[in-house]
Amino acid sequence: MPTSTSHFDYIIAGSGTSGGVAAWYLQQAGARCLLLEAGKYYKPREDFPLPEADYTAQLMWGGGIEYNTRCDLAFIRGRCVGGGSVVNAALMDRFDDVAFDDWKAASGVPFFSESAMEPHYDFAETQIALEEIPDHHRNNNAQLFIKGMENCGHVWKPLRRCQSDCPTDAGQDCIACLGGCHRNSKQSTLATYIPKAEALGLEVRDYAEVTQLEYGKDAVTVHTPRGVFTADKVILAGGAFGSTQVLLRSGFRAKLPALGRNFSMHPQAMNLAVFDEPVDSHKGVLQGAKSLDPGFRKRGFKLENVFAPPIAIAVLFGRVGLPLQDFMRKYRNLACIEVAVRDENTGVIDVDKNGRLHIEKKMTDQDRRRMRDGLGAVKAMLESVGAKQVIQCKMAFGLHLMGGCVMGTDRKTSVVNPNFEVHDHPRLCIADSSIFPNAPGINPALTIMALSHRMATTQAAQ
Amino acid sequence: MASRLLNENAVKTLNRFGDILFPRNGEYPSFSELGCAEHVDDIAAHAPAEDIALLGSFMATLRFAPGFVLRGIVWATQNADRFPEPIGTNLRLLDMGIRSLTVTLYYSGKKGAHYTGPTPLNVIDFHLTIVRD
Numbered sequence: 001m002p003t004s005t006s007h008f009d010y011i012i013a014g015s016g017t018s019g020g021v022a023a024w025y026l027q028q029a030g031a032r033c034l035l036l037e038a039g040k041y042y043k044p045r046e047d048f049p050l051p052e053a054d055y056t057a058q059l060m061w062g063g064g065i066e067y068n069t070r071c072d073l074a075f076i077r078g079r080c081v082g083g084g085s086v087v088n089a090a091l092m093d094r095f096d097d098v099a100f101d102d103w104k105a106a107s108g109v110p111f112f113s114e115s116a117m118e119p120h121y122d123f124a125e126t127q128i129a130l131e132e133i134p135d136h137h138r139n140n141n142a143q144l145f146i147k148g149m150e151n152c153g154h155v156w157k158p159l160r161r162c163q164s165d166c167p168t169d170a171g172q173d174c175i176a177c178l179g180g181c182h183r184n185s186k187q188s189t190l191a192t193y194i195p196k197a198e199a200l201g202l203e204v205r206d207y208a209e210v211t212q213l214e215y216g217k218d219a220v221t222v223h224t225p226r227g228v229f230t231a232d233k234v235i236l237a238g239g240a241f242g243s244t245q246v247l248l249r250s251g252f253r254a255k256l257p258a259l260g261r262n263f264s265m266h267p268q269a270m271n272l273a274v275f276d277e278p279v280d281s282h283k284g285v286l287q288g289a290k291s292l293d294p295g296f297r298k299r300g301f302k303l304e305n306v307f308a309p310p311i312a313i314a315v316l317f318g319r320v321g322l323p324l325q326d327f328m329r330k331y332r333n334l335a336c337i338e339v340a341v342r343d344e345n346t347g348v349i350d351v352d353k354n355g356r357l358h359i360e361k362k363m364t365d366q367d368r369r370r371m372r373d374g375l376g377a378v379k380a381m382l383e384s385v386g387a388k389q390v391i392q393c394k395m396a397f398g399l400h401l402m403g404g405c406v407m408g409t410d411r412k413t414s415v416v417n418p419n420f421e422v423h424d425h426p427r428l429c430i431a432d433s434s435i436f437p438n439a440p441g442i443n444p445a446l447t448i449m450a451l452s453h454r455m456a457t458t459q460a461a462q
Numbered sequence: 463m464a465s466r467l468l469n470e471n472a473v474k475t476l477n478r479f480g481d482i483l484f485p486r487n488g489e490y491p492s493f494s495e496l497g498c499a500e501h502v503d504d505i506a507a508h509a510p511a512e513d514i515a516l517l518g519s520f521m522a523t524l525r526f527a528p529g530f531v532l533r534g535i536v537w538a539t540q541n542a543d544r545f546p547e548p549i550g551t552n553l554r555l556l557d558m559g560i561r562s563l564t565v566t567l568y569y570s571g572k573k574g575a576h577y578t579g580p581t582p583l584n585v586i587d588f589h590l591t592i593v594r595d
Contacts, residue, residue, distance in 0.1 A: 050592070053505060053570035063509030065562065070547075071554035167593040176590050183595065282590070310569040310588055315562055320483040320540065325490050328569070331586040356510075 008034045008203075010459075011222050011231040013210045013246065016083020017445050018432035018452040019237030020189025021124070024197040025456035033202050034229060035194070036222070038209035038242075039079035042086075042190070048180035052309040055179025059087055061241075065315075065397075068347075068359045073267065074397040075359070077239060081206055082190030084239065085445065086180050088399065089287055089306070090161045090187065092130055092446040094121050098297060099440035106437040108409035109418045111454070120450035120457075127449075128187040129164035133288040137168045141281035142288030144273075144335045145305035148381030149291065157292040159304065162187035162445075168285055175286045175309055210238070211355070213250040213428070220427050233459070236405070236430045237452070243434040244349045244404030245357055247415075247422070256415050256423065262406045263347030263361060264439035265398030268340045269371060270308070270316050271378045273387035278332040281307035300342040300366070301374035302441060303381075307336045318394035327391075337381065339374030340400075342441030343367045349404040363396070371396070400444050405434035420455035431455035465499075467506045467514055472521035473499055478529070479521075480564045482536050489585045496581065497574015498567040505566050517559045536560070 009031040012019045023035045039059070042048050049055045056064040059080050066075045078087040096114065103112040111117065138146070138158075149156040166172060166185040177186050184191040198204060205226045213234065214221040220234040236243035244260055253259055291303040308316070310331060317327055347361035363371070375392055382390050408414025411423040416435050422428040431452040433444055440447070465473055480493025493499070506514045524532065539557035542550045571583045 051571055053566050053572065056566070057505045057508040063505065063513075064566070065558075067555070067558065070551050071558060170593045171591040172593040173590045176592055182592060282588070310583065310586060311566050314565045314569055318540075320536065320561060321485065322487055325484065325487045325582075328582070328586050331588060 006227065006229045007219070008032050008229065008231040010034070010233050010235060011036060011220070011229055012235045012237055013222065014083060014237030014239065014242055014432065015081045015189060015194065015204070016078060016237065016239065016432070017085045017189060017448040018239075019083065019235070020085065020193035021449050021452040022235050022237060022431065022456045023202050024193040025453060026460060027197040027200045027202045029456075029460035031460070033197070034231070035197070035202055035204045036208040036210060036224060037081045037083070037204070037206050039081065039206065041081040041204060041206035042180060048182055050176065050179065050182075052179065052311050056311065059179060066357070066359075068361045070362070072395065073265070073361055073363075074395055075241070075265065075401060076397060076399050077241060077401060080180070081194065081204060082188040085188035086186075086190055087178055088445060089178070090163055090445075091287065091443040092125075092128075092160050092162050093443045095440050095442050095447050099442055103437045103440070107407050107414060109407055111418065117447075117450055117454075120453045121446065123453045124446055124449035128162040128192055130160055131163050131166075132158045132160045133285055134158070137285050138288035139281065139284035140279045141307055141335050142285070142305045144279065144385050145289050145303075145337055145381070148337075148385045149289075151384035152377070152381050154291060154296070154377070154381075155293040156289050159287050159290050161287070173283050175282045175307065178286070178309070210246050211249065213246060215250075215425055215427065233427045233429060235455070236428065236434075237432045239432050240401040240404045240434040241349060241357055241359075243430050243432055245351055245355070247405065248349075248351045249355045252422075256411075258406060258413050258415050260349040260404050262345040262403040262438065263349050263359070264343050264345040264402045264436070265347065265361065266340045266400040266402075266439055266441070267343055267363060267367060267371065267396040267398055268338050269375065269396045270306070270393040271337050271339065271375065271382065272313070272317075272391045272393065273335045273337075273382040274330050274389040274391070275333050275335060275387060279335045280332055281335055282309065296374075296377070297441065299373050300370040300441065302340050303374065303378060304338050304340070305336070306338040307334075316393035316395060317391070335382065335387065337378045339371060339378055340441075341367055341370045341374065342439050343370075345403050345438045347403070400433065402433045402436040402439060402444065405430050406437045407435040408437065419458055429455055429459065465502050465506075467503050468518045469522055471525035472518040473502065475521040475524045475532075476502065476563070478532055479536065479560050480568065482533055483561065483564050484568050484582075489580055490582060491577065491579055493564060493568055495577065496568065497577045498570060498572050500574045501567060501570065501572040502563070504572070505563060513559070517563070520556075
């Protein structure tokens with residue numbers, strides 16, 4: 001085994017929801033770990049850029065947004081230490097047996113069940129502060145959502161966020177935290193797992209995108225712009241795009257026929273409603289309530305109250321010129337409900353000869369039907385609470401990028417085995433959203449943490 | 463302020479496209495009047511370099527194109543779904559290149575060194591409260 005200072009027990013490639021958990025658990029178990037991140041290491045409370053234009057450009061891949069090859073679906077993913085956990089809405093849900101049963105059926109993996117995953121969820125939940133948004137903290141947008149749900153006879157539930165000591169009563173507008181939380185209130189891995197692991201000796205390198213892996217008999221060699229490192233094992237934690245891209249760039253396609261397959265993304269569409277009076281959806285708590293309607297779950301979509309800062313709203317609106325300017329004058333009078341579809345995993349992640357991502361993803365007939373059903377429900381809700389106009393944004397986008405390295409027992413149809421190891425490559429492990437066998441239709445962050453904990457405990461036991 | 467990433471011709475075309483997408487309209491300044499293109503590098507520096515180079519070349523070649531050509535391009539990008547593939551895909555790509563950049567600059571709160579009027583964020587009355595310790 002190499003013993004140079006650049007050799008580690010584990011290299012973790014990606015510092016988001018999966019990588020942060022894995023780094024901390026393995027470091028505290030006594031392993032020597034290196035955490036690599038393609039983006040910048042922003043010190044909390046100091047460096048996060050505040051204007052939307054700046055944080056979107058600096059904290060997201062692609063300078064803000066990426067697209068499928070047809071350029072009709074958009075993807076957003078974090079690129080900084082903490083990854084997606086820094087730029088997401090911090091919503092934390094456990095999966096239900098509907099999701100796990102579908103995973104088990106697709107993968108043959110026996111531990112995909114609420115009961116088998118319970119200890120891992122329990123662990124993940126003890127490491128972060130979780131708060132259900134109470135009634136008095138819901139902003140006008142959330143109140144309209146709830147009223148609309150009740151008017152239409154749908155079941156709703158308060159959203160649960162990972163946050164601590166968020167000064168909502170003092171007027172904090174947490175929409176700003178989409179560009180990184182300036183107070184460490186949001187329980188990103190940057191604010192929780194990573195500093196704890198660093199205190200135990202974890203080494204972190206930013207601007208260190210993994211460009212290639214070399215899988216050897218005794219070690220794995222990792223190439224980055226910050227140097228070449230080796231480790232006994234490498235944990236890929238770059239999410240559906242990042243982890244898949246590294247394996248594709250490193251020549252694993254021929255060995256892993258399922259690599260890049262089964263991509264899904266929970267296509268989301270924003271529905272904006274214009275009201276006579278200001279709603280101020282950008283003030284206070286960004287998200288407060290979600291649908292928990294069994295009928296919606298069966299029909300394959302979910303709803304959440306949500307909003308976005310001006311640039312995102314203007315881009316999503318789609319039109320230009322006077323119609324856009326006049327629409328944006330009504331920004332303070334807008335409410336918004338998002339439809340997220342539990343989509344079919346028919347997408348394909350590939351790379352071109354330069355290693356750049358090519359994402360083939362189309363909405364299937366079923367996806368479009370589910371989206372239409374969701375949009376219909378939203379329109380009825382918004383009209384029931386007095387909306388003067390309901391506008392559906394043209395472009396659907398994905399924040400939950402899943403698949404590409406799916407877990408399963410059959411090496412022809414999967415990339416990772418139930419021990420989280422890449423088939424026939426036990427020095428490579430993955431526990432991020434790329435291993436999802438299909439779209440769960442539920443916010444994935446907490447389950448990524450739980451899976452990463454399961455993977456890390458398995459590794460530590462070895 | 464000169465851009466390091468787009469040449470002078472490209473920035474001029476960016477302003478021309480910007481004025482089609484964001485004309486002067488009541489309190490709203492036009493894109494070029496606002497001067498936000500002075501900050502194009504703040505945004506473009508973080509996008510893939512090859513994408514920015516391609517967009518810059520496209521913009522530079524249109525420096526002396528008549529206005530109706532630019533308006534025609536904007537119309538086509540706004541109606542990309544009416545075109546057969548792969549033209550539609552390329553128009554959508556162009557739409558996102560031009561529109562994302564101009565929208566981002568226009569609603570960024572940034573302005574040129576010589577502009578003294580309200581920014582578009584002022585016009586829509588957008589303010590955020592960040593509570594520090």
